[in-house]
Amino acid sequence: MGEKKTVRVKVFRFDPAADREPHYDTFELEAQKGFSIYNALEYIVENLDPTLAFYASCRIGACMGCLARVNGKVVRTCTTMLEEDVVIEPVKKEQVMRDLVVKGRPLPEDILQA
Amino acid sequence: MLKADVVIIGSGGAGARAAVEVARRGLKPLILTKGKMGRSGATVAAIADFEVDSRSATEILGLRGDPRDSKEKFFEDTLAAGGYLNNQKILERHVNEIPEIARELLEQGLKVAPELSQAPGQSYPRSVITTGARLVRVLHKMCREAKVAVYEHFMATDLVKKDDRVVGVVGLDLSTGQFVEIAARAVILATGGGMQMYRYTTAPDELTGDGHAMAFRAGATFVDLEMIQFMGGVMLAPPAVEGICFGFTLCADVNPLGCWLLNKFGVRFMEAVDPLHKEFVTRDKLALAIATEVFEGRGTERGGVYLSVSHLPRQVVDNYPQHKNVPWLSPDWEMYGFSFKQIMEEAKAGQALEIGVASHFFCGGVRVDENGFTGIPGLYAAGEVTGGTQGGNRLSGNALTQVLVQGRAAGTAAAAFARTVGFGDFPRGLSGFAGRVYAPLERRGISPFEMRKALQKLCWEKLGVVRTEQSLQCLLEQLAAYKKELPHVGCRAKNRVYNREWMEALQLENLITLAELVAMSALQRRESRGVHYRRDFPAANYGAFTMNNILENKEGRVAARFEPVVATRVAPPGEDANHG
Ligand SMILES: Cc1cc2nc3c(=O)[nH]c(=O)nc-3n(C[C@H](O)[C@H](O)[C@H](O)COP(=O)(O)OP(=O)(O)OC[C@H]3O[C@@H](n4cnc5c(N)ncnc54)[C@H](O)[C@@H]3O)c2cc1C
Numbered sequence: 001m002g003e004k005k006t007v008r009v010k011v012f013r014f015d016p017a018a019d020r021e022p023h024y025d026t027f028e029l030e031a032q033k034g035f036s037i038y039n040a041l042e043y044i045v046e047n048l049d050p051t052l053a054f055y056a057s058c059r060i061g062a063c064m065g066c067l068a069r070v071n072g073k074v075v076r077t078c079t080t081m082l083e084e085d086v087v088i089e090p091v092k093k094e095q096v097m098r099d100l101v102v103k104g105r106p107l108p109e110d111i112l113q114a
Numbered sequence: 115m116l117k118a119d120v121v122i123i124g125s126g127g128a129g130a131r132a133a134v135e136v137a138r139r140g141l142k143p144l145i146l147t148k149g150k151m152g153r154s155g156a157t158v159a160a161i162a163d164f165e166v167d168s169r170s171a172t173e174i175l176g177l178r179g180d181p182r183d184s185k186e187k188f189f190e191d192t193l194a195a196g197g198y199l200n201n202q203k204i205l206e207r208h209v210n211e212i213p214e215i216a217r218e219l220l221e222q223g224l225k226v227a228p229e230l231s232q233a234p235g236q237s238y239p240r241s242v243i244t245t246g247a248r249l250v251r252v253l254h255k256m257c258r259e260a261k262v263a264v265y266e267h268f269m270a271t272d273l274v275k276k277d278d279r280v281v282g283v284v285g286l287d288l289s290t291g292q293f294v295e296i297a298a299r300a301v302i303l304a305t306g307g308g309m310q311m312y313r314y315t316t317a318p319d320e321l322t323g324d325g326h327a328m329a330f331r332a333g334a335t336f337v338d339l340e341m342i343q344f345m346g347g348v349m350l351a352p353p354a355v356e357g358i359c360f361g362f363t364l365c366a367d368v369n370p371l372g373c374w375l376l377n378k379f380g381v382r383f384m385e386a387v388d389p390l391h392k393e394f395v396t397r398d399k400l401a402l403a404i405a406t407e408v409f410e411g412r413g414t415e416r417g418g419v420y421l422s423v424s425h426l427p428r429q430v431v432d433n434y435p436q437h438k439n440v441p442w443l444s445p446d447w448e449m450y451g452f453s454f455k456q457i458m459e460e461a462k463a464g465q466a467l468e469i470g471v472a473s474h475f476f477c478g479g480v481r482v483d484e485n486g487f488t489g490i491p492g493l494y495a496a497g498e499v500t501g502g503t504q505g506g507n508r509l510s511g512n513a514l515t516q517v518l519v520q521g522r523a524a525g526t527a528a529a530a531f532a533r534t535v536g537f538g539d540f541p542r543g544l545s546g547f548a549g550r551v552y553a554p555l556e557r558r559g560i561s562p563f564e565m566r567k568a569l570q571k572l573c574w575e576k577l578g579v580v581r582t583e584q585s586l587q588c589l590l591e592q593l594a595a596y597k598k599e600l601p602h603v604g605c606r607a608k609n610r611v612y613n614r615e616w617m618e619a620l621q622l623e624n625l626i627t628l629a630e631l632v633a634m635s636a637l638q639r640r641e642s643r644g645v646h647y648r649r650d651f652p653a654a655n656y657g658a659f660t661m662n663n664i665l666e667n668k669e670g671r672v673a674a675r676f677e678p679v680v681a682t683r684v685a686p687p688g689e690d691a692n693h694g
């Protein structure tokens with residue numbers, strides 16, 4: 001499993017509160033065998049750019065929390081391996097909370113008003 | 115400030131079932147969840163089965179089972195598996211109420227296998243086979259129909275008390291970065307286990323013991339927290355499949371391939387552990403055997419052992435997934451959406467798999483009674499965050515049964531309490547709570563990611579499957595040092611909206627609190643029972659320790675003591691059992 005190669009991971013970035021337009025950041029990573037897109041995102045946050053926002057939970061392909069658009073296709077990032085250059089985008093660009101995270105459901109009025 | 119009659123922290127099976135019950139009683143529930151509803155927590159990740167006694171499953175659910183079974187036998191099996199530490203009042207509700215709760219789920223559309231399966235330790239087939247995803251879908255449909263409000267991406271950070279009563283919750287809205295106060299007549303804690311305390315785990319990312327730590331800070335009591343179940347035979351590499359129990363499937367599960375487990379010197383250690391069954395043993399036994407090799411210095415660098423198929427002809431390996439004897443393994447070596455094909459190709463060529471143990475389930479937790487009441491007015495708890503149902507060990511499928519029964523029970527009790535009281539006086543100026551939340555964001559310093567990793571490794575080595583007085587003392591010393599460093603943990607990322615580093619810093623504090631609680635508990639139980647293995651006291655001591663291990667918050671310090679178990683139906687074994 002030692003084979004390594006450098007791949008470019010291009011990620012959608014957007015903070016609706018601060019940015020007028022989304023932009024993309026590109027990170028260079030050593031891809032190893034058995035290294036998922038989820039692993040790559042986690043690696044980026046922990047080592048390259050802690051401001052990157054993404055959501056995931058189970059890491060085993062069960063919860064569908066980690067869905068993202070990878071090279072245009074909606075996939076589970078935890079079961080999709082990083083093997084080549086990729087573009088990672090949120091599932092719904094119009095509903096972005098930040099970067100790859102999509103907004104949660106709105107709170108009902110009666111709880112807000114109390 | 116927000117307001118809801120009953121606030122439920124956690125959107126897994128326990129939280130969702132509790133919320134439905136609150137709504138049905140005419141009160142307004144609000145679920146808070148750190149993740150997304152239906153896309154967080156262990157419930158959705160389960161493969162999964164839940165347990166119902168075979169007779170009820172036949173008569174009430176119309177499934178194919180064995181009518182000779184009874185609720186009493188289900189009770190007795192669970193109690194025996196738990197080493198007689200279970201709270202029998204809780205266990206009575208567990209076996210008595212699940213048939214009715216399951217009937218409703220099936221009526222609501224839950225798809226299950228027509229025939230029950232039999233899990234190890236169960237005298238009859240009791241496993242109702244479904245998936246966590248299906249279960250969660252039905253529970254959420256019930257939540258929608260009951261108009262349950264949900265606050266997603268909300269990380270609860272503390273329970274708020276006025277005098278002795280819990281009157282609400284505070285926390286961080288991850289989508290805005292704002293500190294939010296929520297008043298409630300009653301609060302139900304349903305935050306799941308704390309498996310992320312360990313380097314390797316089968317459980318989801320967000321299970322960082324927040325609920326345990328919040329409860330401790332609010333003065334709750336804990337029971338048998340040392341009882342943490344580990345899964346043996348999980349993959350330690352490559353990164354994408356870390357924590358997946360593929361190794362267990364290959365060597366010890368229903369239809370094993372007949373692999374060999376070798377330590378780093380190439381010794382097939384299971385021959386000495388169990389000369390008859392060798393690798394084909396139960397989860398617990400496999401976990402202990404692997405952990406012992408590692409503990410004694412014969413493990414791999416990652417802290418595991420090798421799984422080898424080199425002794426097998428290639429055809430036998432190729433044929434294995436074709437037999438379709440393992441339902442979750444495809445003929446093309448796919449499991450959980452991962453392809454193990456390449457790994458198996460390499461295995462045939464002589465490259466062993468590296469497997470080990472991983473944290474899987476918390477049997478102990480916040481102490482509650484059979485109604486989910488914690489003893490603190492206004493505070494209830496349900497699901498894996500609680501202790502008492504399982505005692506010292508858990509049988510397969512009994513977690514989801516626990517979650518469903520306790521969820522409904524706590525929802526009922528919290529609603530009844532909420533009806534009798536108004537909203538408490540929500541204290542003004544919670545600057546202490548808010549300050550604690552903002553502190554790591556406002557300073558620079560030690561990376562929370564680095565410190566979490568160090569902590570997870572430490573817990574894995576000193577508080578894992580194999581424990582000794584020395585390893586636990588060493589851990590406690592190190593934890594004291596971590597606590598001193600906590601005020602120097604800071605974030606490089608300064609953004610407020612969905613800042614993962616900030617979340618990590620808050621979770622880290624909770625993980626340290628939890629690790630200390632578990633270590634204190636493990637230190638006090640000087641025997642081996644259930645999933646708790648003390649290398650310095652390798653046998654069960656029924657005379658001295660058929661007791662519940664209780665932890666309390668005494669002015670911020672952990673105080674440990676033993677209490678007699680709650681036994682209503684079966685007298686627990688005493689001294690005599692030590693000799694026979
Ligand atoms: C891989 C796997 C397979 C399993 N298979 C089975 C099986 O087949 N049968 C079985 O019986 N059991 C199984 N279990 C165990 C079982 O799934 C769990 O014990 C059970 O689902 C726990 O449910 P819960 O509702 O208590 O907690 P969870 O489902 O874990 O939910 C916890 C919730 O709390 C939320 N939360 C946590 N902290 C906070 C916070 N600070 N603020 C707000 N929200 C918070 C989380 O976001 C989540 O929504 C399995 C476990 C795993 C990991």
Ligand code: FES
Pocket residue numbers: 056057058059060061062063064065066067076077078079
């Ligand atoms: S994180 Fe759950 S499916 Fe990927």
